[in-house]
Amino acid sequence: MRVVQKYGGTSVGTIEKIKNIAEHLKKLKDIGTELVVVVSAMGKSTDALIKMAYEINERPCKRELDRLMSTGEQQTIALLTMALHNLGIDAISLTGLQAGITTEGLHTKSKIKKIDAERVVKNLENGKIVIVAGFQGYNEIGDVTTLGRGGSDTSAVALAASLGCHCEIYTDVDGIYTVDPREYSLAKKIDYISYEEMMEMSNLGAGVMEVRAVELGKKYNVPIYVARSLSNTKGTYIKERDEKMEDRVITGLSINENTMMAGIRNIPNNPQDIALIFEELGKEHVNVDMISQSLLGKEILDLSFTCPKTEEDLFDNAISSIKKRLPNINVSKKTELVKISLVGIGMMSHSGVAGIVFSIFAKENIRFYQVTTSEISISYTIDRENKEKAVNAIAKEFTL
Amino acid sequence: MRVVQKYGGTSVGTIEKIKNIAEHLKKLKDIGTELVVVVSAMGKSTDALIKMAYEINERPCKRELDRLMSTGEQQTIALLTMALHNLGIDAISLTGLQAGITTEGLHTKSKIKKIDAERVVKNLENGKIVIVAGFQGYNEIGDVTTLGRGGSDTSAVALAASLGCHCEIYTDVDGIYTVDPREYSLAKKIDYISYEEMMEMSNLGAGVMEVRAVELGKKYNVPIYVARSLSNTKGTYIKERDEKMEDRVITGLSINENTMMAGIRNIPNNPQDIALIFEELGKEHVNVDMISQSLLGKEILDLSFTCPKTEEDLFDNAISSIKKRLPNINVSKKTELVKISLVGIGMMSHSGVAGIVFSIFAKENIRFYQVTTSEISISYTIDRENKEKAVNAIAKEFTL
Numbered sequence: 147m148r149v150v151q152k153y154g155g156t157s158v159g160t161i162e163k164i165k166n167i168a169e170h171l172k173k174l175k176d177i178g179t180e181l182v183v184v185v186s187a188m189g190k191s192t193d194a195l196i197k198m199a200y201e202i203n204e205r206p207c208k209r210e211l212d213r214l215m216s217t218g219e220q221q222t223i224a225l226l227t228m229a230l231h232n233l234g235i236d237a238i239s240l241t242g243l244q245a246g247i248t249t250e251g252l253h254t255k256s257k258i259k260k261i262d263a264e265r266v267v268k269n270l271e272n273g274k275i276v277i278v279a280g281f282q283g284y285n286e287i288g289d290v291t292t293l294g295r296g297g298s299d300t301s302a303v304a305l306a307a308s309l310g311c312h313c314e315i316y317t318d319v320d321g322i323y324t325v326d327p328r329e330y331s332l333a334k335k336i337d338y339i340s341y342e343e344m345m346e347m348s349n350l351g352a353g354v355m356e357v358r359a360v361e362l363g364k365k366y367n368v369p370i371y372v373a374r375s376l377s378n379t380k381g382t383y384i385k386e387r388d389e390k391m392e393d394r395v396i397t398g399l400s401i402n403e404n405t406m407m408a409g410i411r412n413i414p415n416n417p418q419d420i421a422l423i424f425e426e427l428g429k430e431h432v433n434v435d436m437i438s439q440s441l442l443g444k445e446i447l448d449l450s451f452t453c454p455k456t457e458e459d460l461f462d463n464a465i466s467s468i469k470k471r472l473p474n475i476n477v478s479k480k481t482e483l484v485k486i487s488l489v490g491i492g493m494m495s496h497s498g499v500a501g502i503v504f505s506i507f508a509k510e511n512i513r514f515y516q517v518t519t520s521e522i523s524i525s526y527t528i529d530r531e532n533k534e535k536a537v538n539a540i541a542k543e544f545t546l
Numbered sequence: 547m548r549v550v551q552k553y554g555g556t557s558v559g560t561i562e563k564i565k566n567i568a569e570h571l572k573k574l575k576d577i578g579t580e581l582v583v584v585v586s587a588m589g590k591s592t593d594a595l596i597k598m599a600y601e602i603n604e605r606p607c608k609r610e611l612d613r614l615m616s617t618g619e620q621q622t623i624a625l626l627t628m629a630l631h632n633l634g635i636d637a638i639s640l641t642g643l644q645a646g647i648t649t650e651g652l653h654t655k656s657k658i659k660k661i662d663a664e665r666v667v668k669n670l671e672n673g674k675i676v677i678v679a680g681f682q683g684y685n686e687i688g689d690v691t692t693l694g695r696g697g698s699d700t701s702a703v704a705l706a707a708s709l710g711c712h713c714e715i716y717t718d719v720d721g722i723y724t725v726d727p728r729e730y731s732l733a734k735k736i737d738y739i740s741y742e743e744m745m746e747m748s749n750l751g752a753g754v755m756e757v758r759a760v761e762l763g764k765k766y767n768v769p770i771y772v773a774r775s776l777s778n779t780k781g782t783y784i785k786e787r788d789e790k791m792e793d794r795v796i797t798g799l800s801i802n803e804n805t806m807m808a809g810i811r812n813i814p815n816n817p818q819d820i821a822l823i824f825e826e827l828g829k830e831h832v833n834v835d836m837i838s839q840s841l842l843g844k845e846i847l848d849l850s851f852t853c854p855k856t857e858e859d860l861f862d863n864a865i866s867s868i869k870k871r872l873p874n875i876n877v878s879k880k881t882e883l884v885k886i887s888l889v890g891i892g893m894m895s896h897s898g899v900a901g902i903v904f905s906i907f908a909k910e911n912i913r914f915y916q917v918t919t920s921e922i923s924i925s926y927t928i929d930r931e932n933k934e935k936a937v938n939a940i941a942k943e944f945t946l
Contacts, residue, residue, distance in 0.1 A: 161601050195621065201561050202625055203632040210631075213639055214624035217617040221595065224614035225602055231610075232603040239613055244688060288644060 148180040148270065148311040152280060152302035156318045157375040158222050159189030168229035170376055171275060175235055180270050182309065184280040184302040185226055187218025208253035209289060212282075215254075216242075216290045219279035219298075227277050237275040240265060242282035242290065247301065249283035249291045256291035258283060258300060258362075261308040278305065296356025303359045307366035315355065316375035321382035322347070322354055324546035325399045330537050333546060336397060337380070340387035343397045346489045346523045360384060387491050395499065396490040396544040401537065405435075405485040406455040407515055407527055411448045411476040419472060423449070426467045430460040436485070436518040436525060450516065452527060455481055483515070484533045487525040488540065500524055506539045548580040548670065548711040552680060552702035556718045557775040558622050559589030568629035570776055571675060575635055580670050582709065584680040584702040585626055587618025608653035609689060612682075615654075616642075616690045619679035619698075627677050637675040640665060642682035642690065647701065649683035649691045656691035658683060658700060658762075661708040678705065696756025703759045707766035715755065716775035721782035722747070722754055724946035725799045730937050733946060736797060737780070740787035743797045746889045746923045760784060787891050795899065796890040796944040801937065805835075805885040806855040807915060807927055811848045811876040819872060823849070826867045830860040836885070836918040836925060850916065852927060855881055883915070884933045887925040888940065900924055906939045 151171075158164050174181060195214050199206040223239035230237035246262035269276045280298025285291050293300050299315055306313035322344065325333040339347075341364035348357035355372060363370045363384060373381025391397070413419060427434055437451040453461060458481070465477050493499055500519065503526065507514055512535060515527045528536055540546070551571075558564050574581060595614050599606040623639035630637035646662035669676045680698025685691050693700050699715055706713035722744065725733040739747075741764035748757035755772060763770045763784060773781025791797070813819060827834055837851040853861060858881070865877050893899050900919065903926065907914055912935060914926045928936055940946070 161598060164602065198561060198625060199628055202564065203628040206628045207631050210624040210627045210639055213641075214621055217620050220617050220620075221614055224610040225598060227610045228599055228603040228606045231607050239610055241613075 147178070148182075148309060149314060150182045150184060150302050150306040150309065150311060151314045151316060152184040152298055153186070153375055154298065154315075154317050155186040155189050155192075157316055158185050158226065161225070164188075164222070164225050164229050166376060168226060168233055168235070171230060172233045172235050175275060181275045182266060182270070182278060182305055183226070183275060184278045184298055184305065185219065185222045186280050186298045187215075188222055188225075191218045191221075212253045212290055212292045215292050216279070216282040219281055223277045223279045230275055230277075235275060236273055237277055238269050239277045239279070240269075241279045242301070243284040243288075245276075245278045245305065247283035247304070249285050249293070251291075253289075253291055255294035256283060256285065257358075258293065258304045261304055263305065263308045266305070266309070294358075296359060299356050299359035300362060303362045303366075303368055303370060306368045306370075307362060312369040312371065313363070314371045314373070315359075316373060317354065318374065319354055319372075320374045320377070320379050321372050322384070322398070324397065325537060325541055326401060329401055329533075330399075330541050330546070332541065335380075336382050338383050338385065338388075338391060339397055340391050340491050341384060342387065342522055343391075343489050343491055344384045346487075346520070347398050347400050355384070392492050392494075394490055395492040396488050396546065397492070398489050399537065399540055399544075399546055400487045400489060401533065402485040402487070403530070404454045404456055405452050405483050405527060406458060406461075407450060407452050407480040407483055408461060409448065409450045409476075409478040409480070411446075411478075412474055413447050413449060413472065415445055415447045420447075420449070422471060423468055426464045427453075427461070429467075430464040432457050432460045432464055436516045436527065438516050452483075452485065452516065480515070482530045483527050484530050485525055485527050486533070486536055486540070487523050488544070489523045491522050493522050493524070502543060503540065506543060507536070510535050510539050512536050547578070548582075548709060549714060550582045550584060550702050550706040550709065550711060551714045551716060552584040552698055553586070553775055554698065554715075554717050555586040555589050555592075557716055558585050558626065561625070564588075564622070564625050565629050565632075566776060568626060568633055568635070571630060572633045572635050575675060581675045582666060582670065582678060582705055583626070583675060584678045584698055584705065585619065585622045586680050586698045588622055588625075591618045591621075612653045612690055612692045615692050616679070616682045619681055623677045623679050630675055630677075635675060636673055637677055638669050639677045639679075640669075641679045642701070643684040643688075645676075645678045645705065647683035647704070649685050649693070651691075653689075653691055655694035656683060656685065657758075658693065658704045661704055663705065663708045666705070666709070694758075696759060699756050699759035700762060703762045703766075703768055703770060706768045706770075707762060712769040712771065713763070714771045714773070715759075716773060717754065718774065719754055719772075720774045720777070720779050721772050722784070722798070724797065725937060725941050726801060729801055729933075730799075730941050730946070732941065735780075736782050738783045738785065738788075738791060739797055740791050740891050741784060742787065742922055743791075743889050743891055744784045746887075746920065747798050747800050755784070792892050792894075794890055795892040796888050796946065797892070798889050799937065799940055799944075799946055800887045800889065801933065802885040802887070803930070804854045804856055805852050805883050805927060806858060806861075807850060807852050807880040807883055808861060809848065809850045809876075809878040809880070811878075812846050812874055813849060813872065814874075815845055815847045820847075820849070822871060823868055826864045827853075827861070829867075830864040832857050832860045832864055836916045836927065838916050838918075852883075852885060852916065880915070882930045883927050884930050885925055885927050886933070886936055886940070887923050888944070889923045891922050893922050893924070902943060903940065906943060907936070910935050910939050912936050 227239040249256035250259040280301040323333040370384040435452045512532045627639040649656035650659040680701040723733040727733045770784040835852045912932045
């Protein structure tokens with residue numbers, strides 16, 4: 147059997163841990179598994195490099211930052227390969243370039259364009275374990291690029307896609323839970339989840355898998371298994387949806403604390419002025435999320451929307467620009483909020499989830515500010531002080 | 547003016563030092579210098595990586611060792627480039643591959659095969675300072691390779707050769723001295739030295755420049771300037787010999803403490819058995835240096851030779867093998883020795899240097915064990931306890 151495995155920074159954080167991973171890989175190799183292993187940089191080593199960069203230049207060039215950040219993975223692949231050799235296992239390390247991973251787009255957040263896995267396959271056929279540097283590829287002029295947050299997951303899934311095999315992501319959590327166990331101690335591990343639900347949950351704040359990796363898995367139909375590294379505890383499969391999954395109304399609940407809500411009142415009710423507002427927000431790269439608008443009369447309207455709390459500065463910059471053109475608007479911000487989202491492909495066939503949640507909120511006396519829905523999710527903004535009450539009531543209702 | 551400069555690990559050992567180098571480069575750029583800058587890994591960072599490798603595997607694969615060791619330079623080039631950007635200077639970093647440095651030969655001690663400096667030149671023409679990772683290149687299958695001891699010097703001289711410009715090596719010494727100043731405090735800095743003399747001195751133990759870099763300089767007639775980094779003290783030019791140099795009888799004196807002498811007595815006097823001895827030494831990679839042989843009679847002979855003291859283990863292994871075939875030989879070792887060498891192209895036209903040294907040794911009552919000569923050098927092994935006496939007397943005689 148051929149498989150791509152990925153081990154994150156914590157799993158390869160010390161010499162001892164690298165040796166442990168090597169022992170584990172030897173066992174798999176001994177029972178005939180063909181292994182491609184994607185690894186991240188050791189522990190927090192990349193953070194130390196980034197710190198140096200910012201000590202030298204407050205706005206380091208992203209091309210040079212990619213050069214710097216891509217060295218940690220080169221070190222891990224060499225060390226893990228040496229550890230395998232030490233156990234008598236044939237293995238070879240390959241950089242992103244050597245594994246044929248070409249990218250496009252901006253430095254520090256490139257996207258994988260194409261994988262030419264010829265050298266990977268040749269080495270597998272020669273009986274070697276192939277150790278590949280995650281998080282990196284090369285662009286069309288041969289410069290090293292990195293893939294942004296969760297980039298090693300993306301490397302692993304993309305390699306699995308090009309090899310036509312499944313992908314195992316080993317990390318420091320046991321798998322995907324219905325609710326973040328730190329928020330709700332009774333949360334259950336999910337055995338199977340569909341790509342769509344996982345993407346929705348990632349987007350809505352569940353931190354385990356980066357949405358781009360799941361997206362790639364869906365596109366190329368790569369089954370992804372997420373589990374704790376070197377543990378016997380069963381993890382979670384992310385795969386195509388099936389009937390069994392659709393029987394569940396709600397699969398999971400995501401909680402996003404990085405949410406602020408902005409209100410803009412007294413906007414002249416014409417398309418140009420409304421467009422102006424979103425143009426200025428776009429120029430500042432504010433990620434506008436849940437939008438509501440209320441018509442007050444013919445002449446003016448009120449808008450509210452959420453955006454990440456970490457973008458408050460950008461939001462303020464945008465508002466300054468907007469006020470130059472629309473001096474009469476009133477702006478308010480609300481930062482003590484959380485966004486709670488229910489996700490489940492069962493929602494498509496079961497109506498009434500929104501109604502049940504409204505009832506819970508009424509019964510528990512929880513005020514909500516906004517509600518938005520997609521085909522497989524429904525999200526609410528509520529006061530942070532009500533978070534625990536809401537999570538417990540919803541989780542209980544939907545037996546999460 | 548176009549120039550290749552090289553800064554060693556000590557010169558770029560901290561963030562502060564990298565910033566200082568950037569300031570210095572800015573000044574050169576401001577007066578119109580076209581700069582290619584070759585850098586080493588920061589301080590002792592490569593040593594730390596090698597230590598990790600040996601903790602994982604006592605005999606790490608050299609391909610993987612090259613992968614690991616080549617990361618330090620990638621970090622330095624990124625950081626120095628960011629430091630230049632911070633001063634408003636246009637600069638770009640290039641790896642060995644990107645600078646077109648292809649190599650051949652074994653991993654960890656590859657040789658530069660060819661430089662295709664197209665990308666370097668294009669960037670110089672676009673007004674950029676080009677920062678190149680020293681010590682590394684790529685072999686014909688695209689694997690990173692390193693160039694062995696002093697490899698960054700070799701990278702710099704090779705780049706200067708391909709760009710047809712001169713090369714400046716900045717290090718933590720002031721230049722080349724007639725005698726190592728730690729051994730003879732009255733030693734003088736040499737303003738000009740020929741490639742041949744420098745190669746001889748490097749070979750004979752003067753640690754400032756690696757012999758391969760000088761060899762390349764001679765082959766492509768690249769003038770090399772060696773000086774202390776960020777210092778105004780004048781350094782040493784290594785260049786083609788001229789008449790002025792030939793007026794000096796002796797240019798320098800090298801002292802090599804890493805010397806042991808072996809004596810092998812009672813060897814059957816036939817070519818096969820003598821060949822056997824050197825074959826076994828060769829198999830163990832013992833670097834045999836000064837060889838003397840004395841014929842005792844028709845049947846047996848004695849041999850003595852020197853080799854690096856650091857190879858004593860290898861020597862012992864070789865002797866074990868030899869004794870299996872030649873059980874009657876007697877082997878002795880002498881480790882409390884130094885090798886003293888006088889170097890100067892003036893020797894070719896001035897005879898009698900050996901005679902003068904013999905007189906000094908007689909007058910000072912210094913016993914010597916071996917003497918060997920080349921066209922531009924003469925070497926003696928003496929007891930270590932006589933080192934200071936010999937160095938002082940010779941340096942005084944030849945006004946070094």
